[in-house]
Amino acid sequence: MFRMARARTTSDVFNAIAEPRRRQILELLAARGALAVGTLVVLLGHPQSAVSKHLGVLRKVGVVAVLKQGKQRVYRIDAAHLKTVHDWVKPFEQLWDHHLARIKALAERRARQQAFSHNPQQQKGPS
Amino acid sequence: MFRMARARTTSDVFNAIAEPRRRQILELLAARGALAVGTLVVLLGHPQSAVSKHLGVLRKVGVVAVLKQGKQRVYRIDAAHLKTVHDWVKPFEQLWDHHLARIKALAERRARQQAFSHNPQQQKGPS
DNA sequence: TTTACATATTCCCATATAGGACTATAATGT
DNA sequence: ACATTATAGTCCTATATGGGAATATGTAAA
Incomplete structure (x- = not known):
């Protein structure tokens, strides 16, 4: 062949x-x-x-x-055909969203702990 | 070479x-x-x-x-690298959104104007 | 060690580029 | 008709594959 x-x-x-x-x-x-x-x-x-x-x-x-x-x-x-690519990568979006969300949650938890021990007025994590 | x-x-x-x-x-x-x-x-x-x-x-x-x-x-x-692709196609998203018809019409109107001008070099779009 | 298993890599080769130079086609102007 | 402009297509060629087969590498078990 x-x-x-x-x-x-x-x-x-x-x-x-x-x-x-x-x-x-x-x-x-x-x-x-x-x-x-x-x-x-x-x-x-x-x-x-x-x-x-x-x-x-x-x-x-x-x-x-x-x-x-x-x-x-x-x-x-002709955007319709570019949408093909968009539709393909879109489902993967959750993979890095998840990752970022976890990092953010971790950061916020740490910030809250520090706030408890040192700085009571800080309650927001890094955006 | x-x-x-x-x-x-x-x-x-x-x-x-x-x-x-x-x-x-x-x-x-x-x-x-x-x-x-x-x-x-x-x-x-x-x-x-x-x-x-x-x-x-x-x-x-x-x-x-x-x-x-x-x-x-x-x-x-490793989703971060796939995000590169996502970030690239994302801006094109507006082209197939509900703005599609309007943008297409605008583009074609502009194209017609460009076709009327002789020198392609002098086409500096308003950015 | 020897054997078996899981993956990676090497070798060969048909083929699909992508670029440069040139040519063909099409539309417009004189 | 002829010249000019705008763009597409053709020919050539160095290179980067991607597949199959065979081989190498690495790891665990007997």
């Missing part, structure tokens, strides 16, 4: 955002609403060829959408 | 979770707390070699931690 090297970057959003430059593009699009390719080229300082190819990947995955405006292509984020 | 092929999977969390099987491992670890490699091998149905290698990537990136127990290695999630 064929050996698999790795999944295509165009296969899903996770692969698409694995590339720092592509994340950068998404950040710019999110910050400024929508941008033409030429603008992105200027902002990023990368060759047009590279920018277009990264946009191509993001487009194939569906995380950006294009709007033809004359000879320009204006890109904007 | 040096041509870059692609970023290493071990360079950051985004690359690490780009692989479906690695995401699957993280899901299992999150669901069941902590698991030995052998258990993961059984649950996943993949060769031990493959599982170990994927765990190696996740380990190097720091998204999992190991605990030696006898001749077993028990893996658990």
Whole structure:
């Protein structure tokens, strides 16, 4: 059979955002609403060829959408596909929430003990 | 001289979770707390070699931690590094929230204005 | 020690990049 | 029609995989 090297970057959003430059593009699009390719080229300082190819990947995955405006292509984020990533990491949120909550509780307990022995007016832990 | 092929999977969390099987491992670890490699091998149905290698990537990136127990290695999630991904996608959340339609409309209006201007360099959005 | 078990690592290799340079396509202007 | 601009796509190539098999390392039991 064929050996698999790795999944295509165009296969899903996770692969698409694995590339720092592509994340950068998404950040710019999110910050400024929508941008033409030429603008992105200027902002990023990368060759047009590279920018277009990264946009191509993001487009194939569906995380950006294009709007033809004359000879320009204006890109904007199609948030629905980014939501895929969000929905995946979200459940893990409780893992560090738990951790932080435990640390906070511990700190507050210690603060209360110290308050009892030394400083009666302090009752709040570090936020 | 040096041509870059692609970023290493071990360079950051985004690359690490780009692989479906690695995401699957993280899901299992999150669901069941902590698991030995052998258990993961059984649950996943993949060769031990493959599982170990994927765990190696996740380990190097720091998204999992190991605990030696006898001749077993028990893996658990180190949530702090997953938070990196969460923190990155979170700002995009507003794009698919109830603001979605409004933002989209605004973006398209701005895009149309940009398309009318000749020089992409002079587009400095009001920050 | 020897044996058995649990994991990690090494070797080989087909393949998917990502970048640079160049080219093709499409829309607009003269 | 021809030139110009904006962007996409193609060709080439060094490199980083990821899988399978085999092997090494480490740990505990007989």
